[in-house]
Amino acid sequence: MAEQEEDFSSLPLPDRFQHKIWKVRKAAYEDGAKQFEITPDEHDPAFRPFLQEPSLWKGAVADSNVAAQQEGIAALCAFLKFGGREGCTRTRGHTLTPLVEKGLSSTRAATKQSALEAILLYIELDTPAPVIEDLLPALSNKQPKVVAATLAALTAIYHNYGCKTVDPKSVLKVLPKAFGHADKNVRAEATNLAVEFYRWLREAMKPMFWNDLKPTQQTEMEASFEKIKSEPAPKQERFLRSQQAAMSRAPPPGAAGAVEEEDELEAEGVEIDAFDLAEPQDVLSKVAPDFHEQLASAKWKERKDALEALYVILNVPRIKDGDFGEIARCLGPKCMKDANIAVVTQAAQCIEVLAKGMRKPFGRYRSIVMGPTMERLKEKKASVSDALGAALDQVFAATSLSDCLEETLEFLKHKNPQVKEGTMKFLIRCLKTTREAPAKPEVASIAEAAKKLLSESVEGLRSGGAEVLGTVMKIMGERAMGPYLEGLDDIRKTKIKEYFDTAEVKAKDKPKPPPAAAPRAAAPAAAPRKVVAKKPATKKPAPAPSPYAQEALAPQPTARSIPGSKLGAPKTSGLAAPGAGLKAPMKRTLAGPGGSAPPALSSPRRPVSQAPPPEEEAPAPPRLGLGGRGLAGRPLAAKAPALAPPASQSISPPPNSGLTALERAELEELRLDKDRLLRQSDDLRQERSRLNSEVQELKNQNAQLIEDHTRDVLSIKAKETQLVRARSDCEAAEAMCGQLRREMERLKRALTSAERVNSPPALSPGRDGSTDEAGIYRDTGMYSGTQETARAGYGHRARMSLNSALSEEKENTVDAMTAQYGRGKLSPELGRNGRNSAASGSGGRNSPAPAFQSRIRDTSTEGARPEGNGQGVESWKRAAEVTSALKAKIEQMKARQGISRP
Template sequence: MEGMMLTIGHCHLRNVCNTRYVIDFLPRVSNVKVWKVRLEAYEEVNKLFQNSSSDNDECFGRFLKSPDLLRKMVMDNNVVAQEAGISAICSFLEFGGSNACTKTRSQIISAIAEKGLGSTRPGTKQKSINALLWYIELDVPDPVIESLLPALSAKLPKLVAGVVAALNEIYSNFGCKVCPPKLVLDVIPQLFAHADKNVRAETTILSITLRSYMGTAFDTIIFEKLKPIQQKDLAKAFEKIEGTPTPKRFLRSHQVQIAETKTGLEDVSMIDAQEVSSDQLDAFDLIDPVEVLSKIPSDFKSRIESSKWKDRVEVLEEVLTEFKYPKLKNDDYMDLIRVLSKCLKDANIQVVTLASKIIEKLGSGLQQDFHRYVSILISPLLERTKEKKQSVLDAISAALDVCFKFSSISELLEPTLQYMSHKTPQIKIESSRYLIRCLKQTETIPKKQEIDSIMQVSLRLMSDSLAPVRDLACEITATLVKIAGERQLRSYLEGIDSRKTKKIDEYSSSCEVKTIGTKQKSGGAYLQKVSAPATFDRNGLLDSAMPAGQSLSATPNMSKTSEPSLTSRKLASTSTTIPSKRGPSSPLKSSTATGKMNLTSRTLKPTNSQSLNRAQCTTPSLNSSERELFESLKAEKLEWNQKRKEIQSQLDTKTEEIARLNKKLDDQQARLTEATMAVKSKDIQLSRLQSDLDQSESKIRELQYQLQQALSEKVAVKEEPNDNFNFSLQKLETLDSKSDLNRRISDLSIHNGMEKENYFGSNTGGTTSTRSKFSSGLYDVDSNDDSWRKAAEVTNQLKARIEMMKSKSRTFNQL
């Protein structure tokens, strides 16, 4: 019956075009065992989605009410049918709209992560990733990424690698501004520690994608959690990143906004992606804040007020250790700030240094929330700049820079100007340097009242008795000129002498500011290039080789400078105040006046470069075009000097770098030499050990040979007494007197038997048997015979031989 229904259903799926019938029949088809029937059903449903008229079509309704049908398509056991089912889900999302996303997301994403991303078929894996991208585009990315993260803890390595690859596609297509990277930054160190190399490789690709969008913020967060070798490999891979990428896909809500602004644009995909590219993220926004106030020692106040400086230094070091985190929780630090402000006045410089470092860490950890503590700290910090030790001064300067970074120049200007007029020269110098740093870093133009206050103090410092203070005052003025423009400061610049004006021009030409709207100029201050400058020789001088009859005034394409420098303005104003000598009133006087000079007339001798320039400006031979040429040449000279300084600075930098590299090379060569000497020493030791080993082996062989010789002699000794004894018995048996012979042989056998028993131990069987023979009367010999002397001699010989064998045995035992 089931087979018949299956056949009928199969035929209907192939031939019937009724949408409702196909949809109603799909739940029964998903439970059948024949995979081809399921495959064809998934393909028919995919066609229905693609041919739908709108996202409200009836083909979507059944699946919106029963998302389990889509989940069964993803979880299909047959890989071919599964791929067709995931393809149908992609069409369902593409043509079903936001409802198809939000109402099926919770059931489908987990199934895709479990079965689709871990598939061995590339097509199935890619279609699974496409389905995830559709879920993100139709709504928001956070639920999708959060649903994928649990799969990263799976035991199957290919599933983990597939999920990491899917996350890489998500961030590569939408960018880190749409998809918050904080969701995956915590698991990246764990993925780098995975045992499977494919997982680590996919994690490296994901890290490169995140780094291209985040910039150095990725390094700040991740590198401290990785091994040194992993840091080195990632840094090498990051060097190949070129610029910030642009997203390839946009959220549907974003597309609507762009379509509204881009009226008349038919295809949203043709929108300039550069306009919606994500900026590099700030690492501070991606870090969780850490609460540190509770970690400060409970006896902090008592120890910081101790009369012993070691106690104060020790407790400040403990506090500094707790402020190591990059982001701190925004608590009430007012009590701590007051204590640190008091520490800045301490007589011990270590206490001052540690307090300044804590202020810097606190400012960096709070950032904008540090703003309310700046007014309490700025005056004690400026007061302490009187220290001349560079390490202390560096810590105080870093704390001052943090105060400005998270406040504004308006809040810091009044105390800074106050300490710029301090009686201590060191405080005056460091306060002026601090104001210069603030002016260069500020992004807003100071108010007119603030500019007036700065210029009043700067003009007073230009007449200071110390040269560094005068130079800093000129640099402050030049920075203000670069920010606000010469026009706004013209009333102050008119009273400055030419030497200081020239120095202001030099500082202004090399000054770089961050004020919004300020135009950076590479040449001298407020000097513009002429369209056709004069030619110069290789030494930078005006080339005198001009065509005959062509004067300076006839130089073509010569345009006026739009705004002369401060020095040229000064010269122009002085040239108008000094009247020139009156010319002759008659032709006669004019003809005589041109021939010779009136000796009675008094002339002012040019005592310096200013008077010389004034004389050149008032010379009648220079007309307006020549003066314009002179000004243009002066501008080009200033520009050339500036470029020369830049090239010299680059050369000095390269020289220092070469010196540093040479020093590093020398250190490496020294280490290599030490390593080589160590290797040679080890080789010598090895050769000596090998020689000792050979000698030992030779000695062992010699001892073994001696042992073998001794053993052979011992065996010979054991065998030799029996032979001698038998020989003695044969000689004794030949004696004539049997009775005497019996007595002597009995005595000899007993004596020899005892000696042999003492020497040979248990090997006396032969002697004992012989003794028994003599005692039993087997050898009946006359003991009164005269031949007993021969037996005695044999006995003595045997004794001597036994003693000799005993001595050899003792020698052998000693060996």
């Protein structure tokens, strides 16, 4: 047996890795680890067999013998450590699953430690994403110990590499499932992983899984979080090979660049928030189809309910990009002008969550919502102003200071102090939270606007202006802000310095690039001076200090300063000659009289008495030409006699004067002109600013007037509509009244006709038969005509009411009279219309007239016989009784039918 064991060592290492005897495999694993450790680099031939056949490591990691497995995982660690990235990528797919299922859950501590080290090496050599992707399926394993071991491995991964290197989103999604596991060890490891996430992410991790936890679990987690809140921010302990290579090229640890880079890395680690971890959600499809109709409702409650529903939809960690232009226009220009402050507050909250969920894509809607929101800052209620400020802060966070600055500075000039104060506070918050320092022109604009706030009558605005300048000074530095603070009194400067000392900003101006470019910029600036200095030397060999020194030396021995000079007389020579003062000065500047070099120009302090005699050379006319033409080309000949020094003083001029008196006067005049122009420029600039502010104010007033006009026009149209409706209703009422009046008149006439038919004069004994019959015909004809008119003009309803009443009366009284007297053979209506009245529209039985007509007709057929007084009285009494009975019956019928007598 011993000889056979010695023979196993001579086998190739890959064969020994697959041997059936566990001791042989264990020894092979140990030998492999030793060989990997002594290799000079990752290209050594010792790695080649395992790169060509990476499945060998699967058997080593999942060895059935626990002792051999321990050495096999240790050999894998050595292979990964010294084999490089290629060994990692080729073997990762074969070993990760066995490492999780067999190695991490092993009962041996050394095996578990080696398995965890192998997983960390797989991350270190390449990228973390594939490793995390292979670890997540193990969280669904049936064995609780495998799930707990996987959670512990994930905790170690994030503890060593951090959430900035290893993306935590995929793990946070499945973390709630681990909290709901039945095994307490799994829940304990899930808690440890959540605490580790909290160390890196803080509150940003909660939206991913917090709502899926039970209340008791949330309470326990909060207690665990409280313990680590006071701890400093965690730092990455292990680095990827790519990060190690970058760090090796970086400056040494003590260098300034390395410190700044570390600070930037720490700042980047804090920037992880819920937006980076969440998946984009499509919220446009969830908006109600009738959202715009509800938002246009006349009831503020319905508008507020629509905005509340929109807020619930938009309040997600991350919003998928889409076309939100219509919603932005509803929230900005429309809702911000709403008369109800509850609607305005809810709209501001919708803008806040929309900008927070979209971030950079929201920038294209900034101009739509920012202006109306800042205009609404005039509200004095704290809840409204806070909501508007939060919305503006999120709009700024989604854009940048440069995008928001122009509109912000415009609203700093607003006529409403409340709007101005709210805009000022918004600008201060922007300056404190921005991570990019403003450019030089932007700093100038901010400083100018802030200095105007310093002169406001409201103390809050003055303090705000000082805070703006102090915050900008904190970003740019005291030296850079020095020119912008010129002209301010000491009290204001002290106030600005106080805000400068207490301000906390995130942006810092980096002055490194300007010094690097300064030498290159200085070289061209110095070049012109050299060229100007060499120009005189190219035309004359004599050295000269400067062109100004040559001009200063030549005019000193002027003709006016020497007694006996020809130019001392009144100016009758070269002064009046045209062109004399144009050409001579140029020659005198570079050369002496006649183009020759002036003698001894090396010392400007040489006394005038040592100069050559000027009478013979007569250099005065050209020099006076120069004196007649100043630096600006304006003639100064008239001033020359007044400025010429006396003869006693011309002998010893001031030794240090570089310019003549005329030139000094000319220079002083130019300086005064320059100052005057600068003052005029400042005045014009201020006037322009004032006019711009007036134009903006007029624009605002014009917009307000247009809005008021539109409102008035709509109100007038509404009133006109109401007036038209009222007139229509009035006409309808008048028509109804006329109809009722005509109906009442008709009823009166019908009643009068009925009374007239039954009146006593119809049976008057004082008349003869023909007269009575004619009267009866006349009365009955009028009554029948009235009935037909009623039937034709006023409808069946009135006819039926009257006919029913008269019909009932006929049945009671008139039928008796008809039976007494008999129906006549001929009626007046038959005589007129050619038909019986029974066939007429009123009906034969519905009218009482035929009964009376038959009675009268029967009496008329008997002949007109004289009657005595006794019979006449009886007739009158009988007629009166009949009439009274008829009236009583009519009144009873009216009372029963509810007809009131007019």
